[in-house]
Amino acid sequence: MVYSYKHGFSGFAAKLTESQAQQLAELPGVVHVIPNSLHKLQTTRSWDFLGLSPQSPNNILHNSKMGDGVIIGVFDTGIWPESKSFGDDGLGPVPSRWKGICISGDKFNATTNCNKKIIGARSYIDGFLAEYGQPLNSSRDREYLSPRDANGHGTHTASTAGGSFVGNVSFRGLATGTVRGGAPRARLAIYKVCWNILGGQCAAADMLKAFDDAIHDGVDVLSLSIGSSIPLFSDVDERDGIATGSFHAVARGIAVVCGAANDGPSAYTVHNTAPWILSVAASTTDRAFPTPITLGNNKTLLGQALFTGKEIDFTGLVYPESTGLDSTAGSCEALKLDKTSVAGNVVLCFTSMARQISFIASTVVQEAGGVGLIVAKHPRDILTSCVADFPCIEVDYEIGTQILFYIRSTGNPLVKLSPTKTIVGMPVSPKVAYFSSRGPSSIAPAILKI
Incomplete structure (x- = not known):
């Protein structure tokens, strides 16, 4: 026996052979026997952008008393309790209806790490270990056998949902402001169901046990940034642990909010499509991080970066394909660099890939002695993966092409790279982020779900 489910629904998780599972399925009173399965993991400005500013007295933030009295259950990789986002200054006693535990x-010490903000913390691993096939080794697997977060994903999602006010926060001087969650006075109940192994995995058996406990504990809302692995199931049925557990939670008045996933931009990639789940996509905001690129002809173009180092004064600008290497040398994902021509210069490359390429390419450029990188990509609105202390600036194809034409128009192309600035209030409408999963639902395409 791995788990017994008894609060929200009746059932259990056990290690069985295929034959034993078949025999059990044929017994009267057994509704379903389903296999365990693994699921995967999916700011200072966002809430102001959504109109939830503490300075506006008549918005939903104030009308709801900033979430005071609400208990948010978070299914994820646990929590780093020392974060200032989980301070309990100004909070009253823990709601008397709360029946959960730390x-x-x-x-992780329940006495010192839980407080009036983090009022519950549990971890669930038996279902995962049944699939992993070996005991957890804290050193080898870089994990904690406790609610402590070894990944950071759970700490991020918990603070996004219910983090306390923390002033004067920035990323190396960028995006300065007050960070907070959507309900900054809400209480948090942490259910660690995902583990920092195999890229971040969450077992259905563990999540079902967490759903069962959360129903008993008295949470009001459940937040899950977790989804099935692609390909998605063709049906919302008993094989979907999130759909099953959330159904029983919603039936008892608990709202369940899940991430729509980050498998975009293709259609039919939205996760958590059960009609009783609120699925939430990622979107852009009105904040930008413009980074000036000044060419040797004194034309200045703007890219996006998180560059907080010193300005790179006019230096050489190189497009690898122009250095005599093959025609693919200017591709960011397959950079071929001549160290003699790159050392001390800024490199331009092009990519059609969305994720992580900028980070990988910037590493290659640094190793070749380059002092900066300009990445031309489509689309540009995806989050940058560049490091902040190396000038790695992302531009769209149009600007990238202008830079390439400049390189080819002169025998001595030069460029200056200036540090990034923060701008808010950009006159743009929010749109679904490029990486966010899209509908329609693969289950019922005629019904919009995102």
Whole structure:
């Protein structure tokens, strides 16, 4: 026996052979026997952009008392309780209806790490270990056998939902402001169901046990940034642990909010499509991080970056394909660099790939002695993956092409790269982020779900 489910629904999780599972399925009173399965993991400005400013006295933030009295359950990789986002200054007693607990474990002390903000913390691993096939080794697997977060994803999602006010926050001087969650006075109940192994995995058996406990504990809302692995199931049925557990939670008045996933931009990639789940996509905001690129002809173009280092004064600008290497040398994902021509210069490359390429390419440029990188990509609105102390600036294809034409128009192309600035209030409408999953639902395409 791995788990017994008894609060929100009746059932259990056990290690069975295929034959034993078949025999059990044929017994009267057994509704379903389903296999365990693994699921995967999916700011200072966002809430102001949505109109939830503390300075506006008549908005939903104030009308709801900033979430005071609400208990948010978070299914994820756990929590780093020392974060200032989880301070309990100004909060009253824990709601008397709360029946949950904090459980101590590896580097997590229930007495000191739980407070009037983090009012519950549990971890669930038995279902995952049944699939992983070996005991967890904290050193090898870089994990904690406790509610402590070894990944950072759970700490991020918990603070996004219910983090307390923390002033004067920035990323190396960029995006300065007050960070907070959507309901900054809400309480948090942490259910660690995902583990920092195999890229971040969450077992259905563990999540079902967490749903069962959360129903008993008295949460008001459940937040899950978790989804099935692609390909998605063709049906919302008993194989979908999130759909099953959330159904029982919603039936008891608990709202369940899930991420729509980050498998875009193709259609039919939206996760968590059960009609009783509120699926939430990622979108752009009105904040930008413009980074000036000044060419040797004194033309200045703007890219996006998180560059906080010193200005790179006019230096050489190189497009690898122009250095005599093959025609693919200017591709960011397959950079071929002549160290003699790159050393001390800025490199331009092009990519059609959305994720992580900028980080990988910037590493290659640094190793070749380059002092900066300009990445021309489509689309540009995806989050940058560049490091902040190396000038790695992302531009769209149009600007990238202008830079390439400049390189080819002169025998001595030069460029200056200036540090990034923060701008808010950009006159743009929000749109679904490029990486966010899209509908329609693969289950019922005629019904919009995102």
